[in-house]
Amino acid sequence: MVDHHVIDTRDAYLAATAAISAGTGPIGIDAERASGFTYSQRAYLIQMYRRGAGTFLFDPPAIGDFSELNAAIAGDEWIFHAASQDLACLREVGLDPHIIFDTELAARLLGLPRVGLGTVVEELLGIHLAKEHSAANWSTRPLPESWLVYGALDVELLPDLRDRMVEMLATDEKTQIAAQEFQATLDHEPKPVSAEPWRRLSGVHSIRSQRNLAVARSLWLARDDLARHLDVSPGRLVPDASLVAAARVLPASRQALAELREFSGRASRSELDRWWTAIQDGIRATDLPSLRGTGDALPPPRAWSDRNPEADLRYKAARLALGQISEAFAIPIENLVTPDFVRRIAWTPPEPIDVESVSEALVALGARDWQIELTAQQITDAFVEANQTIAVSVEVDS
Known part of the structure; x- marks a missing residue:
């Protein structure tokens, strides 16, 4: 019977570290974030499974630093499904593997038609794995039992899946290809911070005036500042489409902005002064942005x-x-x-x-x-x- 207790104290974490260290074979690992709900991309649950040790569910915000666990297992093989999605938030708390096996990448190299964890597990192991909580708000406390069951299953099958894929890669003569891809994932450097991150605003390319573009930039920066302060996903405050609509219209007054039907979102009216100030700042801006942007992006x-x-x-x-x-x-x-x-x-x-x-x-x-x-x-x-x-x-x- 799997223990779905969340480890959120120092003593329990150290006991789990000893147990995982004493286990055998590679370690299945996964991390759950709250993408779409929070501004940060931190981990809100870290799951580990190792044969001979069992399943462990960690509460990263409560534990903080995982350096002791990393020192104990960093040299062992860690099994991920789509490691590139989890490595950053794991490294943020001190977990940094030296060797990985990525079942999602392996599925691609094996030519499987679909590479989601549930589909791959069902195809290769014959086990149905429900994925109904993949987009949940994992910053929720306490975490519901059904979510913990889901999180545990995500890692408990990884060692068996990895063993099956090792055989398949060898049969297809792709073992070395996979090893190079896994190492490239580990070595991948994060993209440098964009000089103009506001250009990621969905729909901004439809704006054809530098002045309107300056307003879109100002609105994006105002929203980003508030989202970071509240640790809320920016789109949950005011959607991209609303910012672009306001930048296109350039409302003449605070009241006109309030009456703009396309300007919606849960913070569209409660933070109206903030958005109106941003629009005025954009209209008065002297450093007008280029319509084409910067960087070395090629045309489509x-x-x-x-x-x-x-x-x-x-x-x-x-x-x-x-x-x-x-x-x-x-x-x-x-x-x-x-x-x-x-x-x-x-x-x-x-x-x-x-x-x-x-x-x-x-x-x-x-x-x-x-x-x-x-x-x-x-x-x-x-x-x-x-x-x-x-x-x-x-x-x-x-």
Whole structure:
């Protein structure tokens, strides 16, 4: 019988640390956040399971620092499902593995049609795993018993799932590919903080005036400040669509803002002074934002045929070649090589275009050895063929 007691005291945490350390084999681990409810991405429940030790449910806000547990098990293999989603919040409390096995990544590399934990468990282990609490507000206290059962099941099946996948990866000769992908997940550096995070505002690209854009920026910053202070997800205060609507209309008065039907949300009226001040600040701003933004983002591929037809031909040829490799190896094309990498070298190809230069470009972008081995030659051939098509077209036109 699983003990669904939440560990929230120092003594209980230290006892659990000793028990987990004494267990055997890899450790199944998961973390639950409150995405969509809170501003922070901290963990509100951490679940661990190890054979010979059992299941442990930790309350991170109550425990705080997990350095003793990390010292005891950091060198052991930790099993995740989609590790990239959990590593940041685990590292925040001092849990930082050296070796991982990612069942979600393994499912992708094995070519499974769907890679959600419930689907993979059912397909490979024949066990139905309900996922009804995946989007719950895990900052809730006390946590309902049904949520704890759900959290425990998320980790108790991971060792068996991992063992089955190890066999399948070996059969498909993908063991080393998986190892490189797991290490890349561990080594992945978080994206640097954007200089203009407000440009993530959904719908902001429809704003065509710098002045209106300045108001959208001001409203986003005001909402972000309040959300951080309250630890509430920004969209739960005022939705993105409401901020964009106000920035488009530029209401002439506080009352006009209050009467704007599209300006909704639970804090749209209670914090009306805050939003009106933000609109005025945006209208008075002298540092008007660029309509195009900053950074090195490429245009969307759908616009390439007009803006850079040569790059468009290279990209389409490369995508076709990569699709054939994807099918042959039963690996999704987005895992075969990061799509952004292909777009970047298609937009600005290396000179001269050969396997060595394409390989170097992929290395510089962060591609793994196995990805380069499988794709560099095919991307090169696709680029050369596209360039020949371009040259023929130029000759005919001239």
